[in-house]
Amino acid sequence: MRSTWAPGRWLIILPPLLFLLIFFLIPFAFAFKISFAEAAPRVPPFTDVFSFTPDHHLRIAISLGNYRYLLTDEVYGVAYLYSLRTAFFSTLICLVLGYPMAYAIARAPKSTQGLLLLIIMLPFWTSFLLRVYALEGIIRDTGFLNTVLLRLGLISHPLHIVRTSLAVYLGIIYSYLPFMVLPLFATLEKLDPTLLEAAADLGSTPWRAFLDITLPLSIPGVIAGSMLVFIPAVGEFVIPSLLGGPNQLMIGRVLWDEFFGNHDWPVASAVAIAFLLLLVGPIAIYQYYNVRQLEA
Amino acid sequence: MERRSSVVLLSVLFGGIALLYVPILVLIAYSFNASPLVNVWGGFSIAWYGRLLHNRQLLEAALLSLEVALAASTGAIVLGTLAAIALVRFARFPGRLLLTGMVNAPLVMPEIITGITQLLLFVSMVQLLGWPHRGFTTIVLSHVTFCTAYVTITVQSRLQAADRSLEEAAQDLGATPARAFAEITLPIIAPAIISSWLLCFTLSLDDLVISSFVAGPGASTLPMVIYSKVKLGVSPDINALASLIVCGVGVCIVTARLLMMRSERRRALEARPAG
Numbered sequence: 001m002r003s004t005w006a007p008g009r010w011l012i013i014l015p016p017l018l019f020l021l022i023f024f025l026i027p028f029a030f031a032f033k034i035s036f037a038e039a040a041p042r043v044p045p046f047t048d049v050f051s052f053t054p055d056h057h058l059r060i061a062i063s064l065g066n067y068r069y070l071l072t073d074e075v076y077g078v079a080y081l082y083s084l085r086t087a088f089f090s091t092l093i094c095l096v097l098g099y100p101m102a103y104a105i106a107r108a109p110k111s112t113q114g115l116l117l118l119i120i121m122l123p124f125w126t127s128f129l130l131r132v133y134a135l136e137g138i139i140r141d142t143g144f145l146n147t148v149l150l151r152l153g154l155i156s157h158p159l160h161i162v163r164t165s166l167a168v169y170l171g172i173i174y175s176y177l178p179f180m181v182l183p184l185f186a187t188l189e190k191l192d193p194t195l196l197e198a199a200a201d202l203g204s205t206p207w208r209a210f211l212d213i214t215l216p217l218s219i220p221g222v223i224a225g226s227m228l229v230f231i232p233a234v235g236e237f238v239i240p241s242l243l244g245g246p247n248q249l250m251i252g253r254v255l256w257d258e259f260f261g262n263h264d265w266p267v268a269s270a271v272a273i274a275f276l277l278l279l280v281g282p283i284a285i286y287q288y289y290n291v292r293q294l295e296a
Numbered sequence: 297m298e299r300r301s302s303v304v305l306l307s308v309l310f311g312g313i314a315l316l317y318v319p320i321l322v323l324i325a326y327s328f329n330a331s332p333l334v335n336v337w338g339g340f341s342i343a344w345y346g347r348l349l350h351n352r353q354l355l356e357a358a359l360l361s362l363e364v365a366l367a368a369s370t371g372a373i374v375l376g377t378l379a380a381i382a383l384v385r386f387a388r389f390p391g392r393l394l395l396t397g398m399v400n401a402p403l404v405m406p407e408i409i410t411g412i413t414q415l416l417l418f419v420s421m422v423q424l425l426g427w428p429h430r431g432f433t434t435i436v437l438s439h440v441t442f443c444t445a446y447v448t449i450t451v452q453s454r455l456q457a458a459d460r461s462l463e464e465a466a467q468d469l470g471a472t473p474a475r476a477f478a479e480i481t482l483p484i485i486a487p488a489i490i491s492s493w494l495l496c497f498t499l500s501l502d503d504l505v506i507s508s509f510v511a512g513p514g515a516s517t518l519p520m521v522i523y524s525k526v527k528l529g530v531s532p533d534i535n536a537l538a539s540l541i542v543c544g545v546g547v548c549i550v551t552a553r554l555l556m557m558r559s560e561r562r563r564a565l566e567a568r569p570a571g
Contacts (some may be wrong), residue, residue, distance in 0.1 A: 008474065009386060016379035016444060017391055020398040023441045027413035030420050044419045100308040107305070116309075118553050123316045125495060125549045127502045129519050130538040133526050134319035137326065137535075144322050174315060181312075206301065227404070235406020237505055242526060252408045259412060259509070269416065272409050280405065288397065 028276070035269035036062045046266045066270035075254060076271065080278070083250040086165070087233035090172040091180075094229050095222065097173070098180035102221070103214075105181070106188035117185065124178035132242050135174050139167060139243075163245030171239035172229075179228040187221030188214070227283065234279055251275055320542055327535035344536035354521060354537065361501055361518040364432065368439035369496035373489050375440065376447025380485075381477075383448070384455040402445040411509030414438045418510060430512025438510045439503060443496035447489070454488035455481070457563075487559035491552035498545045 037046040051059045070076045105116045123131060138144045139161040146158040161167050191214060199209035237252035244250070251271070259268040327345075331338025348354060379399055383392070402410065418434045421427060428434050458481055466476035504519035511517065518541075525534055 009389070012378050013382045013386065013389055013391070013395070016375040016382065016448075017395050017398075019375055020379075020395070020441065020444065023414065023417070023437055024398050024402060024410075027410075027417035030416040031413040034416050044423070097308065097312055100305050101312045104305040104309040114557060118550065119313055120316070121553070122546060122549055123320070125498055126320075126542050126545045127498075127519075127538070129502065129504050129523060129526075130323075130542055131320065133522075133534070133538060134323040136526075137323055138319045144326075174319070177312060177316065231404045232406060235408050237408050238523075252406060255408050255412065265416070268412055272412050275406075276409055280409070283404065284397075284401065288393075 028273075031269045031272055034266055035066055035273045036064070037266045037269075038063050038065065039264045039266050044265065045263055063266075066267050067274070069267060070270055070274055075249065076251075076274075079249045079251045079254045080275075082248070083234045083236075083252070086168055086172065086248075086250065087230050087236075090169055090176070090233050091226050091230045093169070093173050094177055094180040095226060098177055098184055098225065099222075101177075102181045102184035102188055105185050106191070113189075117182070120178050120181050124182075128175060129238055131175060132171055132238050135171055136162060136242055139170065162243060163248075165244070165248055167243040168240050168248050168250075171243045172233050172236065175239065176229040176233060179232075180225040183224035183228060184218065184221040187218045187224075191217055231279070231283065235275070323535055324539040324542070327532070327539040329532065329535075332532055344532045345540070347533050348537055348540075351533065353516075354518070354533075357516050357518045357521040360432070360515060364435050364439060364507075364517060365497045365500040367436045368443055368500045369493050371436065371440040372443030372447050372496045373493045376444045376492065377451050377485070377489055379444065379448040380451035380455050384452055399445050399448045402442045403449070407503075407505040408509075410438070410442065411506040414441070414506065415509040430510065431515040434510040434512065435507050435515065435517065438506050439496075439500040442503075442506070443499060446495055446499065447492040450492040450495070451485055451488045454485045458484045484563075487555050491556045494548045494552040498548055501541070501545070 033049050034046055037049050039045055040047045047061060047063075049061060051061070053059050101120070105113060105120070108116060136143070140146075141158045141160060141162065143162075145161075146155070149155045150158065161170070195213050195217075196206075196209050199213055200206070204212065234250075235252045236250060237256055240248045240250040240253045241256070244253075255268055255271045255275070258264050258271060328340050328342065329337055330341035330343065379395060382389070383396060383399070386392070414434075414437075418428060418430060418437075422429065428437065460481075463476045463480045466480055467473060471479070502519060503517070504523055507517045508520055508523075511520065522534060522537070525531055
């Protein structure tokens with residue numbers, strides 16, 4: 001191949017590479033550094049990890065106190081497990097709900113598929129915060145749902161949904177359902193229909209054919225959709241903050257409170273780094289090998 | 297069996313769609329409620345929309361958010377398109393895997409982590425370089441970061457589908473590589489760039505978590521003001537504002553989507569052999 005772009009190549013590669021390096025990757029190094037500092041009443045509110053003594057020697061002051069604190073104060077462990085559990089079950093419910101939706105769209109005539117996808121996608125792009133607020137308007141004690149149910153005489157006291165785990169589940173499912181449907185649709189759409197016809201010709205019932213052919217072939221979509229729901233759900237802040245109560249302690253909320261409430265930046269950094277290693281690390285490694293395999 | 301399963305599928309589909317839309321529709325309906333009580337219908341009124349025009353705090357925040365969204369989405373389409381060209385056209389270069397990773401990672405990174413790490417970067421930069429002070433600049437920089445990822449993904453897939461032979465023919469006829477790209481491939485990927493600009497605009501306009509970290513004490517974007525008001529409870533003027541934003545963003549997204557679909561259809565027609 002001719003080296004057409006050779007001289008200008010780096011003019012194209014460098015701007016995005018440098019920008020993302022400086023504003024996406026390097027920040028993690030700073031967070032890592034500050035997670036070893038200590039909170040201090042100054043601006044910015046933490047001690048220096050690296051400093052110079054008056055006689056120009058580099059002084060390194062590393063404190064492991066923040067990480068020790070994460071291990072000893074049980075709030076962090078509780079919040080981490082609650083986040084994992086909430087994200088896991090929400091993902092599962094999204095899958096159960098999203099799979100038939102994706103399947104129905106994949107089987108719809110080509111002309112309506114575009115429209116249906118647009119309908120599913122539209123909420124995904126519209127304001128996340130406002131959608132959570134809208135949901136709160138429905139499920140609050142004096143909200144739409146309770147008003148309607150009371151009017152109809154189906155209940156005599158309003159249902160308490162807001163500030164419970166149920167509200168957090170509802171919020172996550174409501175917000176992230178489109179993330180599940182889209183990748184599932186993408187794999188189900190590519191499925192070769194002749195395989196199902198062959199199975200039917202060989203005497204397989206539609207249900208059997210679904211279990212033997214459709215389901216195994218849609219596993220990549222299941223994995224992609226589940227990751228798209230699970231990862232942001234674990235780190236979710238807005239939903240537990242607006243819909244949950246004091247018991248719905250998720251790691252994103254703990255981090256927020258540590259930062260804005262306690263102004264303890266080093267502990268917040270340590271929470272972020274620990275969270276990153278425990279959650280995002282394994283997924284990043286998985287993705288890395290995936291990309292490598294695709295490129296090989 | 298076949299028929300019954302279709303009925304089940306369709307009812308789940310429409311149930312799911314209802315779940316997605318009912319809260320927003322109820323919110324819009326209540327924004328026209330004359331009564332300030334959220335659970336009492338007091339007749340039709342547009343008074344809450346009128347009140348928005350007199351709320352200085354909201355108007356200032358809205359202006360800041362619009363400026364940020366404009367700057368961030370424009371910056372992101374430049375960087376994102378360059379990244380997409382680099383990843384599609386240059387098979388091998390040092391840092392390719394790094395760039396791939398950095399383009400995909402912001403899409404799955406919990407916002408709260410991106411927000412806190414970027415704030416720590418900005419604070420450290422101010423200590424070392426005296427720049428950038430928290431406010432407009434830092435919000436734009438952090439929004440460009442996550443928007444670039446969306447642009448790259450969108451433009452990348454469009455660029456992969458584009459036919460390179462025309463561009464090569466133009467070069468054989470003496471056009472410089474840059475000119476051949478600008479005149480032949482750029483128009484092909486333009487719909488993807490425009491639609492990703494619109495998506496970035498709405499993503500930036502909507503961002504609460506990252507902005508809250510990097511904005512600093514002086515600046516408040518619209519979602520930050522809305523969040524602090526919503527934390528205090530439902531208020532009818534927020535209903536009005538929310539309805540305006542949801543409808544505005546909805547129009548942007550539908551336009552972006554139609555642009556993409558139209559260009560795809562045109563491409564499909566062109567790809568069909570003549571006669």
